[in-house]
Amino acid sequence: MTVNQNPHVLLYPRIRKSPFFYASRRHGVQMYSVYNHTYHPRHYGDPIAEYWALLEGVTLWDVGVERQIQISGPDAFDFTNLLVTRDLSKCKVGQCKYVFLTDQHGGILNDPILLRLEENRFWLSLADSDILLWARGVATHAGMDVDIREVDVGPVQVQGPKSYAVMRDLLGDSVADIRYYYLHDYTIDGIDVTVSRTGYTGEIGYEIYVHNASQNAARLWELVWEAGQAHGMKVIGPCHIRRIEGGMLAHGADITFDTNPFEVGMGYDWMVDLDQEADFIGKEALRRVKAEGPRRKLVGLEIGGARLGTYNDGSMIDPFPVHYDGGVVGQVTSACWSPRLEKNIGLALVEADLSAVGTTFSVDTGERPGTLLPSGEELVEAVVVPKPFIDPTKEQPKGDVTALAAAGPSAATGAAGG
Known part of the structure; x- marks a missing residue:
């Protein structure tokens, strides 16, 4: 066939x-x-x-x-602060924040960009999961005076x-x-x-x-x-x-409803403000996760074997199983060939006690038609490395735009080298 x-x-x-x-x-x-x-x-x-x-x-x-979900009305600030894990009292009008929305178990429902347009008007620029009906349900249960709609x-x-x-x-x-x-x-x-x-x-x-x-x-x-x-x-x-080079997360791949913010690490744990006075959905669950430590962690991997695809070309149909000491201990959630690094790189969610830099795994990069079980036919070596792979302090997007424009095309090309 x-x-x-x-x-x-x-x-x-x-x-x-x-x-x-x-x-x-x-x-x-x-x-x-x-x-x-x-x-x-x-x-x-x-x-x-x-x-x-x-x-x-x-x-x-x-x-x-x-899709843009607008939250407005007299209780919009308090309601939006209930939805997200960051303290929005630290978000000015005219400011944006990358935020997590979590459920009562601490699972990540979405990781939108939040835009604060007015004191009591916000947009959630959604990643790939439904939030409109969730937010309306929360508002009904909370009894808050808000208007929630897709604009x-x-x-x-x-x-x-x-x-x-x-x-x-x-x-x-x-x-x-x-x-x-x-x-x-x-x-x-x-x-x-x-x-x-x-x-x-x-x-x-x-x-x-x-x-x-x-x-x-x-x-x-x-x-x-x-x-x-x-x-x-x-x-x-x-x-x-x-985005893989930069350690940026994709909802539905690197993070899901079954993934909590402390598992993805990479500096994203500071996005959970457990010390703020206000409550938010999932706060108690995430307090327990932080105290006990996450069971899994998202790590960066350098992956051996043949050159991988670009992730958005249809070459990675399923996550890649991660093997260690004869068993499957996690999965590669996003992977690609990096032209600058000239290596295969990826993000993998693995057991927390195997997440240290330098840990070596075997990864199955083979296709597994019709089954969720690993094929075991294309095992390659992979090693845990620091992430993000390029520009770990995010200096690149924060750069001086006027200096870059004044310097001309050759400087712009060099600056993009990360």
């Missing part, structure tokens, strides 16, 4: 479309997946070329799949060392004043947008949230694309090579 290695994804009315679907499609999407019940462009033919375009220039992404707002990402130059041409010099993880409102050719200095790359970058996206998204896309032409802008899909 012949296996079709590249089956199509059906395009039809039943699955939602990003407000940028038709605009981004014109650039030659080669593969879609479904994210938040919405078609999402994964790549445009050559993920390795897209990786270098991100590192050396400027890229445009359709991320309209990041007609769609984001695009402009990422890479030349992203500031594009944004300056599009919006003016004031873009330089947007600090890392802060936001500002603008109007572009009559279109209201909110711009944040955030992104899923570990590079300098911005997200543009277009208001009334169902009406304005296509025109906004073209305005950004036109501004990018002088800077060699390329349209790409999410660059999973770069």
Whole structure:
């Protein structure tokens, strides 16, 4: 029986479309997946070329799949603070935060970017899991006066060392004043947008949230694309090579409802503020996890064997089982070939007592059709290494955008080296 290695994804009315679907499609999407019940462009033919375009220039992404849940009303601050594990009294109006939403057991339901637009108005820019009905259920149980709805707002990402130059041409010099993880409102050719200095790359970058996206998204896309032409802008899909290098998490892969924040480590444990006076869902469970220590930990691995794919090319269908001393002790959740490191790298959730740097495993990188059991046919050696693999202190996305733009293209390319 012949296996079709590249089956199509059906395009039809039943699955939602990003407000940028038709605009981004014109650039030659080669593969879609479904994210938040919405078609999402994964790549445009050559993920390795897209990786270098991100590192050396400027890229445009359709991320309209990041559905925007707005929380507003008299109790919006207290309610949102109940949902997330961070203390929002430390989040100013006009600031963004990367946050975890956990359930009563401490499991990670979502890891959105939170935008505080007003004292009592927030957006949750969602990762790939349903939160709208969860939040409404919590509000009903809590008896709080809040309005929770999905708003007609769609984001695009402009990422890479030349992203500031594009944004300056599009919006003016004031873009330089947007600090890392802060936001500002603008109007572009009559279109209201909110711009944040955030992104899923570990590079300098911005997200543009277009208001009334169902009406304005296509025109906004073209305005950004036109501004990018002088800077060699390329349209790409999410660059999973770069996010794995940067240790950035993917919900549904590296983190799930069954994963708690103390297991993923990597500095993310500070996102759980157990000392704040306010309560949040999962606080008691996470207090116990911290006291007892997590049973598993997410580690970085250098993986031997043949060169892996790019993660978003259909080459990693299942997690890779991790073997140690004759048994399976975890799984590789995301893995790829890093062109800069010239190594296979990955993130793996393993038993906590085997998480020390230098621990050596065997990893099964083979395909396992029709079974959840390891094939045992393609075991390769893997060793635990520090993570993130590149730019562990996140200095890259915090860089001085004006200095980078003034230095010209050669400096921009060098700065992207991590």
